[in-house]
Structures are given as C-alpha cells and as structure tokens.
Amino acid sequence: MMRLLVTGTNGQVAQALAERAGQFPEITVIVVGRPQLDLENIATVFPAIAEAGADLVVNAAAYTAVDKAEQEPQRAFAINRDGAAAVAAAAQTLGAPLIHLSTDYVFSGSKATAYVESDETGPLGVYGQSKLAGELAVRSANPSALIFRTSWVYSPFGSNFVKTMLRLAGERRVLRVVEDQVGSPTSALDLAEAILRIASCAGVGSGATFHVAGSGSVSWCGLARHVFEVSRLAGGPTAKVVPISTSEYPTPARRPANSRLDTSAFEACFGRSLPDWRLGVEATVRRIIAGVN
Numbered sequence: 001m002m003r004l005l006v007t008g009t010n011g012q013v014a015q016a017l018a019e020r021a022g023q024f025p026e027i028t029v030i031v032v033g034r035p036q037l038d039l040e041n042i043a044t045v046f047p048a049i050a051e052a053g054a055d056l057v058v059n060a061a062a063y064t065a066v067d068k069a070e071q072e073p074q075r076a077f078a079i080n081r082d083g084a085a086a087v088a089a090a091a092q093t094l095g096a097p098l099i100h101l102s103t104d105y106v107f108s109g110s111k112a113t114a115y116v117e118s119d120e121t122g123p124l125g126v127y128g129q130s131k132l133a134g135e136l137a138v139r140s141a142n143p144s145a146l147i148f149r150t151s152w153v154y155s156p157f158g159s160n161f162v163k164t165m166l167r168l169a170g171e172r173r174v175l176r177v178v179e180d181q182v183g184s185p186t187s188a189l190d191l192a193e194a195i196l197r198i199a200s201c202a203g204v205g206s207g208a209t210f211h212v213a214g215s216g217s218v219s220w221c222g223l224a225r226h227v228f229e230v231s232r233l234a235g236g237p238t239a240k241v242v243p244i245s246t247s248e249y250p251t252p253a254r255r256p257a258n259s260r261l262d263t264s265a266f267e268a269c270f271g272r273s274l275p276d277w278r279l280g281v282e283a284t285v286r287r288i289i290a291g292v293n
C-alpha cells in the first residue's frame, strides 16, 4: 500500500485527491494541513510529514488569493516560497518523492501561443512571483521533485470560478465576464486522477517541470457561457453573459492575457492527457447543481 501525503486540508486538489483515491485501492491518501502542518510555521513541516510515513508527497497547499497577495506579499512568499521549500526539504530528507504544484501565473501572458515549460517566466503579480520563487526554492531543496504547473482549477470543492458563476446566477440575470484572458480550465478531479495514476504506475522522481492542464482553451467569458449551458440543461441557474475587456474589470493583481499551457511534454512522458475542459465542467456543474459535494 502506497501512502500519499497531500498538504492542505480543504484545498480543491487535496479534496480531489482524497476522493479519487477511492478508485486506487493500492493508494492511501493522507491529507495533512493546518495546524499540524502550517507552511507559515515551517517548524511544523518536517514533523508532520515524518509522522505520516509518506511514500510520496504532493504539495497542493498554497497561498492562492491572487488579489489579496498584492497586500500581503510577505505571507504569500512565506507560504509559497519558504513553506514549499520546507516541504521539499522534508521530502528529500525522508526519501519520499515529491510532486509540487505551481501555476500558469508564472508567465506574463504576452506570448501568442500556448506556453511550454522552457518559456521565459515573467509573473505580473505577487502571487505569480511567490509561486515562481517557490519553484526555484523547491528545485534547490529537492532536485528530483516533479513540478506540475496547472491552470484555472475548478471543482465541486472550495471556491473557484465555476462555483462563483453559479452562485451569481442565482442573484443576477446579467453577468459581465472578461473575454480577453484565455486559459485552460482544469478539473481538480481530473488532475488528481492523473497524479494518482502517475503515482501508482510510472513513479516520480525525475526532477522535471511539466505543464498539466485540461485539454483545449477558452476565455473566462466562454467558460461562463458553457457553465450556464450545462446548468440550464440540468435545471440549474443561468444568466446572460456579457463579454467585457480586462480594462473594464480592474483588479488589484494583473493577470496574464494568455494563460494557455502546452501539455505535450506531459503527454509524451506520462502517456496521457487530461480530458477536454468541457467534460470536466459538465461533470462539475451537474454535481454542484445536484448538491453533491
């Protein structure tokens, strides 16, 4: 039996891993979060991971509040750089392979096509800067760590764009949604399944960075429209979606216009891609409407 430790109790990916583990009888997922494992209190990290006796560590805990990070850069860096480095060092000392999650927001978004792993980074805000610093710190503490950059994560758990759209549709008939930011929506459940398959079959420990995201791409506006199409058919809330530009929706943190991640290296290495983003959205929306969490 493989013991997979995932950091972060209520996180989307942590909950998705715990749920999808049901399909992998050979893997036990152990979710460890605050206060036992607090990335802001790095003295907690090694004892929490050592106590769990993990065969594999997935660092899914992070400071993910993109706008708030602009006001709290110290916290963002403490968690996303220093905390991540502590997890990486603990896994290294304990001899447990590590998968560390990172983000499309390490890029500036100015490239015309999808980003490959070797593209120059250039985060636009504190969150992306702290996650990029985390990648470097993880790599330095644990050279064999696998770093998976993902994007636009949604699920029935926690808070995410899909859940926000469905909630707002219950309150307003018209929603203005940004059209000039494009990315690859990623189902946390699909990502979790890919991680579990890799853990159970191929093994980890190659020390590489991969882009792992839902197949295909769409704008936030297109994503919202698809959410409501599915919701309407399932008897859930819908709203009219009006496309707007980023400049019409100012936020504290700037976001990349192009967040698309090229996942061909992941596919070549692991022999699988994540399903089309529409499929995950359909499953997630139906589940949220049915009230199953």
Ligand SMILES: NC(=O)c1ccc[n+]([C@@H]2O[C@H](COP(=O)([O-])OP(=O)(O)OC[C@H]3O[C@@H](n4cnc5c(N)ncnc54)[C@H](OP(=O)(O)O)[C@@H]3O)[C@@H](O)[C@H]2O)c1
Residues within 6 Å of the ligand: 007, 008, 009, 010, 011, 012, 013, 014, 033, 034, 037, 038, 039, 040, 041, 059, 060, 061, 062, 063, 064, 079, 101, 102, 103, 104, 131, 149, 150, 151, 152, 153, 154, 158, 159
């Ligand atoms: N969400 C996205 O759209 C997105 C996009 C690209 C990449 N990513 C990356 O994917 C990974 C997983 O994201 P997610 O969507 O699952 O995140 P999430 O739902 O926002 O959850 C964040 C998790 O981090 C935990 N956490 C925050 N501060 C912590 C601390 N000081 N100590 C321990 N745990 C702490 C939270 O703990 P509690 O359970 O205690 O709240 C929560 O479990 C992250 O590395 C994120 O940067 C996410």
